[in-house]
Amino acid sequence: MRRISGRLLACTMMVGSLALVATPAMAKDKKSNEVKAPEISTAFRAAGEPVEKAIAAKDFATANAGIGALEAAAVTPYEKYVAAHFRLQIAASLGDTAQQFKAVETILSTGQADPAELPAMYFYAGNFAFADGKYELATERLTKALELGYTKNNAQLMLAESYLKTNRLDEAFAIARKAIATARAAGEQVPVDWFNRPASAAQKAGRSADFIDFLALRNQSYPTPENWRNSTILYLQAFKPEKGTTLDALRLLDATGAMQTRQEFYEWATVAADSGLPGESVKAYEAGLKAGAIAKSDAEFAKLSKDQASEIAKDKGELGEAERAAAASATGKIASATGDAWLGYGDYAKAVAMYRLALQKGGVDLEATNTRLGIALAQSGDDVGAQQAFAAVTGPRASLARLWSAYVAQKLAASAAATATTPAS
16 A cells, blocks of 8 residues: 655645645635635634644654644534644654545545645545455545546556456556556556566456467566466466467467477477478477477387378379369468468468458358467468458457567567667668
8 A cells, every 4th residue: 555645745834834825725805816724713713733843743652642633623514624734744754544545534534635636635535445355445436536637646547446346347457458458558668567467367267368468468568478378378278278279379379489398399290290280290200309308218209200291292282283283272271271381381471361261251160270370370480461351350269369479569669669779871
């Protein structure tokens, strides 16, 4: 929980004074058009003078002892406003957050606050309410602070947390996404908690699409291999996809440099082999050897790779005919299958051409075809085209496409940053 800031406290010390002669709440004399100071009763002034003197002497214990009498003497809204400012100053100096909360709420209730202080007052009211477990009040106060333009102290994240505490997940996720987008637009590094807290809540609630979305957002800002590995594996655990989608997830592990274990490389090789992609199966074996995850003495893996390698020449030799058949076919099924083969061999230009032909002709699994078109475009360096393809993916594959799209967005951001820092020749 945040205490009242030094700047706001300085403002409080100026406002909380019996010598105050003008505030925005003060009325103007209709004849002279001069600002008139609100009237302060003799009883209120008498109760306030010893409190004010104690504050000036930094004797906050004595000031605290007299604040109750000052509040009891406050009758008008303005007197209550001034007394609350005294209490706020005393409580802030003593580190008494409960009394700070009380004072801020009183200031807001009087209707006398300077409009310039309202955004911070609403924020601190929300801050104290959150710490006190009053989450509904916290959401109300923090929402108002943001509406008034308050932008400090991660107020949006605290509002999202307040919504999470009351199980209002839609509102929590919406404000968290807005906060992330705002920070990114300003070129700021987004705190990792802005991703992890909503992701954790989504996972707990079984909202897998939201869960993966926040992990994808996190990976754009923190694109470490470990984060990519974590999010891809969590995707596989959450969605338990069919073989073809699993293969596309394993491809993401490879593309992000996040594949680590012998089991992961073996699964990639096996799923590729089962999908009729001998070239990719061999690629998985060779990548595992290069990464040091597979020993050359691994007889099982070596045999799988050898068997698949023996099929490559025949398989590649048939692809020319497959392309001609795809062009002549009434549907895009042959084109889609041929695109899969070229993608497996890493010939991304030919894969892109086949997938686009498949989409043009129709009669194919649109989600799988758009996913793999996006992968082929991303691997060929056409990141903008890849994002467009991934954006077209809906249904069960949408979360995987979201992860791939985040990977592409991270590459685009890195490229833009490199361009911005490169001196002009």
